[in-house]
Amino acid sequence: MSAPIGVAAALAARFDSSVTPRPQLWDQFKLTDRVGLVTGGNRGLGLEMALALLEAGARAVYCVDLPSEPGEEWKAVRDYVEAMGTGGRLEYVSQDVTKQEAMWAAAQSIGDKEGRMDVGIAAAGIVIAGKSGLDFTAHEFQSVLDVNASGVMFTAQAVGRQMDRFGTPGSIILISSIAGTVALDIKSLPYDTSKSAVLQMARSLACELGPKRIRVNTVSPGFVHTEMSRPTIQSDPATLVRWSAQNPLGRIATPDELRGVVAWLASDASSFCTGSNIFVDGGHHSW
Template structure:
């Protein structure tokens, strides 16, 4: 329920939203001091975060949430050489907020372990710390019957969804340990890692997300003594660029995915801001090794 408390606090801070290209941007009508004091343990004052696939979708939502909670800097790591329109619009919105953290963009490939380790080390050295990591990079892969998947199909998905997630978490944890700073690592999993998705044949995606959930548990056990928390977050079907592209190609999935939810709809990316901020902050200091499900009731049937 902690994320509901945070949302209530944010409402009292009078957040008004506008939408541009599917990304919800926000303006806070209060002073930076009031923002930080009002958030209490949810505040991320002066903290530094990295977010993979921070150019759009849930990665960008995490970056926005952390900036509004007072982060010093959120580094959005993604594959394109230059950030897209959504990211630029988000950065401009954040820049107008007094006391909000910086949004920075860094081009990198989560599949390249050596490059990622170096990139994250350079960020931590520049900022003098590393506090939060969100591994949002992921691909769905081709949708086809399990009997038809090739080795190449599996390798493509696992390289991003499994290896890329671990490489990013590992890189961040190394810097948290280096600076002896308590850290929080949030691995983006999915309900697809816990249940089979009705009429949605994406075996490599499902198995990769199941692995991410287990990865969070194992890393949490190993890193607890270093005061680094690791949790996985399993959203249901959210209106991200990935799901929107699938629905554009297969419109029937809109109804298939919606009808499984008690709310009979897909989630909005901004509806995950609260839980991501909670997991990143001291408000969740006793939470590690957990898989948090936010799915509109999809898996409760």
């Protein structure tokens, strides 16, 4: 008779039948003692994602962003993390993601200090919109690609080199957008192009880094209420109605609705997921 397979076999391998079973699913989501780096972490989705990693038990999450000092929103989250009493630390690093060697050095100094690097999230991004695709200048196009494509690659390299250095498994999460798959209705050719580049970047890196047990995935949010979307919504109140009508749920997202997917991708609960793009867009891509 062949060896048993499936859930029963897995249970037999996992449990000592002499002890009472207990639910173990949430254990797979725990990030106990893990170290992460999140770009764009001074505010918005990056900061929300950094908090999610800490709530899942991470030891330290380093937020990389442009300002020399973190803002009030970041400080409020840091205070909240301290009040949680888990011992987890929200740290801040002032750095420009478009500076390749500086990004590598920043991740290396985190590795030197913490002795590990487990999670990297590339959330820094900019958008230029409201201009015909026939008129964008070379400089405008390049400036978006510098942050949203090159900066994402430099971030992935920075954390991936540390994961490789320590020979430990890792999860790299690149924040793309629904704009990487469907064109937005805000005349944003450089942005849409950059987000599409991120999708292929993740697939390429995932194939190469799989043997090193480093997973690389993308998240594609639909429209979310953040400082990035706020100017467009405020300049034309009809925008929110239009964007809401572009997905089956009939609204746009709040930043906390990205927490679950990031916690899952960062954790062992997604251990067989790499090279994937996860839409969190209210079904926008389905239409």
